[in-house]
Amino acid sequence: MAQREGGGLRADAAQNKERLLAAAREVFAEQGLGVSMRQVARHAGVSEPTLRRRFASREALIAEAFEDKVVLYAEAAEAALGDLDPWVGFTSFLRQMASMQLVDRGFAEMLTMTFPASMRYEQGRRRAWDAIQRLIERAKTAGRLREDFVAEDIVLLLLAHAGVVAGSGRLAERFSARLLGYLLQAFAAPGAVSLPPAPSVAETYRALLRLHDNDPA
Incomplete structure (x- = not known):
C-alpha cells in the first residue's frame, strides 16, 4: 500500500x-x-x-502555482517597511517587484486576480496590500512621494512594465531600468504637473478583470 x-x-x-x-x-x-x-x-x-x-x-x-510567490510578495512589502528611509523603502519595493516580473510574465497578472478558494493566497495578498498602503503613507509623510499617488498606481506601473518586458526581448532588463527611472521621477514629490483623477478601486478591478475575459480556459 x-x-x-x-x-x-x-x-x-x-x-x-x-x-x-x-x-x-x-x-x-x-x-x-x-x-x-x-x-x-x-x-x-x-x-x-x-x-x-x-x-x-x-x-x-x-x-x-503562485501561493509561494504571493507570500514572497507580502514579505517583500513588509521588509521594505523596515527601511529607515521611507522613500528608499518604497522605491526598493517597486524595483523588487519589477525584478520579479522580469523573470515571470505571469507575476503581474497573478496580482490582479482573486482566488477565494485559496485562503493562503488571499491572506498573502491582503498582507501585501496592507504593507503597501503603509509604504505609501510613510513616503508621503516624509515629503518624498507626491500626495496624489494611490496604491492603484502600482498596478499601473506593473502593467506598463509587463508590456515593456514582453516587447523588448533580450533588452528587457535595460528597458526595465529606464522605465522605472522615469516612473520613479514622476512619483516623487512635489509632482510637476497635477494628475487627472485616479480610477476608483472598483473601476481598476473591473478593468483588470477584462484582461482575463478572453483568456482560453
Missing part, C-alpha cells in the same frame, strides 16, 4: 501534483496566464483530463 504524507495525499499522488504545479509555473513564467489548461498539460506530459482531475479549473491551478 502506498504511504501517505502526514495523513494527506499518498506520496506518489503528492509527487505527481507537484510535477504538474512545476510545469504550470514554467509555462506561466514564460508565456503569462493566458495559456490554456491543454498547453499546461502538454508541457507536463499528461493529458488534459488528468490535469483537470487534480485541478478543476485554471483559476485553481494558478492559485496553487
Whole structure:
C-alpha cells in the first residue's frame, strides 16, 4: 500500500501534483496566464483530463502555482517597511517587484486576480496590500512621494512594465531600468504637473478583470 504524507495525499499522488504545479509555473513564467489548461498539460506530459482531475479549473491551478510567490510578495512589502528611509523603502519595493516580473510574465497578472478558494493566497495578498498602503503613507509623510499617488498606481506601473518586458526581448532588463527611472521621477514629490483623477478601486478591478475575459480556459 502506498504511504501517505502526514495523513494527506499518498506520496506518489503528492509527487505527481507537484510535477504538474512545476510545469504550470514554467509555462506561466514564460508565456503569462493566458495559456490554456491543454498547453499546461502538454508541457507536463499528461493529458488534459488528468490535469483537470487534480485541478478543476485554471483559476485553481494558478492559485496553487503562485501561493509561494504571493507570500514572497507580502514579505517583500513588509521588509521594505523596515527601511529607515521611507522613500528608499518604497522605491526598493517597486524595483523588487519589477525584478520579479522580469523573470515571470505571469507575476503581474497573478496580482490582479482573486482566488477565494485559496485562503493562503488571499491572506498573502491582503498582507501585501496592507504593507503597501503603509509604504505609501510613510513616503508621503516624509515629503518624498507626491500626495496624489494611490496604491492603484502600482498596478499601473506593473502593467506598463509587463508590456515593456514582453516587447523588448533580450533588452528587457535595460528597458526595465529606464522605465522605472522615469516612473520613479514622476512619483516623487512635489509632482510637476497635477494628475487627472485616479480610477476608483472598483473601476481598476473591473478593468483588470477584462484582461482575463478572453483568456482560453
